[in-house]
Amino acid sequence: MDTSPKNVREHIARSKFFLQRKEILKSLRSLALALELLAGGQIFGRERIEIDSLLDEGIRLLMEQEALRRAFAPGLVYKKGQEREMAASINRVAAALESVLDKARLEERRSRLAELDELILGGQAELDQKHPLEARKLFRRVAELFGDEPGVLVDVGNRYMLAGLVAEAQECFQKSIEAAPGDMRAFGALAQCHDALGEGEKAEEVMRAALRRFGPVEALNLRLAKGALERRKWDEALLNAQAVLTLNPQSQEAQRLAAAASQHLYGDPQAYLRENPRPGGQGREINIDI
Numbered sequence: 001m002d003t004s005p006k007n008v009r010e011h012i013a014r015s016k017f018f019l020q021r022k023e024i025l026k027s028l029r030s031l032a033l034a035l036e037l038l039a040g041g042q043i044f045g046r047e048r049i050e051i052d053s054l055l056d057e058g059i060r061l062l063m064e065q066e067a068l069r070r071a072f073a074p075g076l077v078y079k080k081g082q083e084r085e086m087a088a089s090i091n092r093v094a095a096a097l098e099s100v101l102d103k104a105r106l107e108e109r110r111s112r113l114a115e116l117d118e119l120i121l122g123g124q125a126e127l128d129q130k131h132p133l134e135a136r137k138l139f140r141r142v143a144e145l146f147g148d149e150p151g152v153l154v155d156v157g158n159r160y161m162l163a164g165l166v167a168e169a170q171e172c173f174q175k176s177i178e179a180a181p182g183d184m185r186a187f188g189a190l191a192q193c194h195d196a197l198g199e200g201e202k203a204e205e206v207m208r209a210a211l212r213r214f215g216p217v218e219a220l221n222l223r224l225a226k227g228a229l230e231r232r233k234w235d236e237a238l239l240n241a242q243a244v245l246t247l248n249p250q251s252q253e254a255q256r257l258a259a260a261a262s263q264h265l266y267g268d269p270q271a272y273l274r275e276n277p278r279p280g281g282q283g284r285e286i287n288i289d290i
Contacts, residue, residue, distance in 0.1 A: 003041025005051060008034050012054045019061055024068070025101065028094040031058055035087035052080055059086075068093070116146045120155070127163040136168065143172070147179055154185050161189070166196045184214050191223070200227065216243045218251070225257045237261040238272055 011034035018027035034055065043051060056078045062068050063076055071093045078086070119142045126135035139156050146152050157172030170193035176186035187210035194203035204227055207220045225240035238261035244254035259269035262277070271277035 001037065001040065003037045003043075005041075005043050005047040008037045008041070008043070008051055009054060011037065012051070012058050015058050016061060019065075024065065025094055025097050027062065028090050028097070031055075031062065032087045032090040032094065034058075035083040035090070039083035039087065052078070071096070112146075116142065116149065116152070119146075123156070124159055127159060127165075132163070132165055132168075135163075139168075139172075143175060147175065150180065151183070151185075153179065154183065154189065157186070157189055157193075161193070166193050169193050170197070181213065184210060184217070187213075188217075188220065191220075216247055218244050218247045221247075222251070222254060222257075225254065225261075229257055229260060232264075234261045234264045238265065242272065 011030045015027045015030035015034065018024075018030060038051060038055070059076055059078045063072065069075065072089070076086070076089070119138050123135045123138035123142065126132070126138060139160070142156055143153060153172050153176035157169040157176065160166070160169035160172060170190060173186045173190035173193060176183060177190065180186070187206055191203040191206040191210075194200070194206060204224060207224055210220055211217060211224075221240040221243040225237045225244065228234075228237035228240060238258055241254045241258035241261060244251050245258065248254065258272050262272035263269045265271070266277050268277075
């Protein structure tokens with residue numbers, strides 16, 4: 001542990017900085033650490049005088065906080081030679097304060113989730129009663145207040161989808177991707193929305209974006225393979241079908257798509273199983289246990 005005068009001064013300075021920002025717990029912890037370092041080190045002369053003065057000031061600033069005056073009754077005054085005792089006293093108060101703050105945060109969290117549940121259930125009730133305008137009002141508030149909660153926007157989007165409100169679902173899934181791009185569920189759901197709205201190209205763009213971010217995904221690669229086959233893009237169809245087979249060698253649908261693309265590319269539905277296949281089915285065969 002660094003007990004140098006410089007390190008002790010830095011912790012005292014941090015304590016004052018945190019106090020200015022009303023971060024009382026951090027201020028207490030920093031001041032206690034400064035006292036512990038001072039007690040464990042060998043600091044003399046002018047540097048010790050300077051540090052004693054800084055500690056005296058730091059403790060006086062803490063005692064200006066009404067809550068701390070009550071906690072340290074009858075008060076706390078810096079006394080040279082009692083650094084360890086003072087640090088222990090400050091740490092006890094800090095531990096008690098941390099417990100109070102943890103309970104307050106927990107209660108705040110419970111209250112927040114209760115409000116979220118109330119809004120979600122209210123919105124779903126309006127959907128069930130075929131009141132989409134009222135549902136939108138409640139779900140819009142969910143997005144505004146709780147859009148940063150993991151999975152909330154995807155949940156709302158799914159509720160819209162089940163109610164047949166595809167455009168509203170699309171908006172939710174797009175916002176979810178913007179807020180949490182690491183949640184893969186929103187990509188597949190957004191692609192479904194585009195498909196439902198007849199926007200096939202946009203759906204494929206979303207799926208490709210998901211693959212760039214997450215790597216091969218069986219369901220997405222399979223959908224891209226089907227779409228490419230329908231558009232007679234044989235190379236793209238085969239590439240995506242093979243990506244599926246890498247993940248799931250027993251996928252019959254991927255085998256069918258790969259064989260169809262291989263037939264058009266090489267004149268042989270089994271050519272894709274060979275290394276470096278060429279038109280006419282030439283190439284070295286690769287044995288794949290399917």
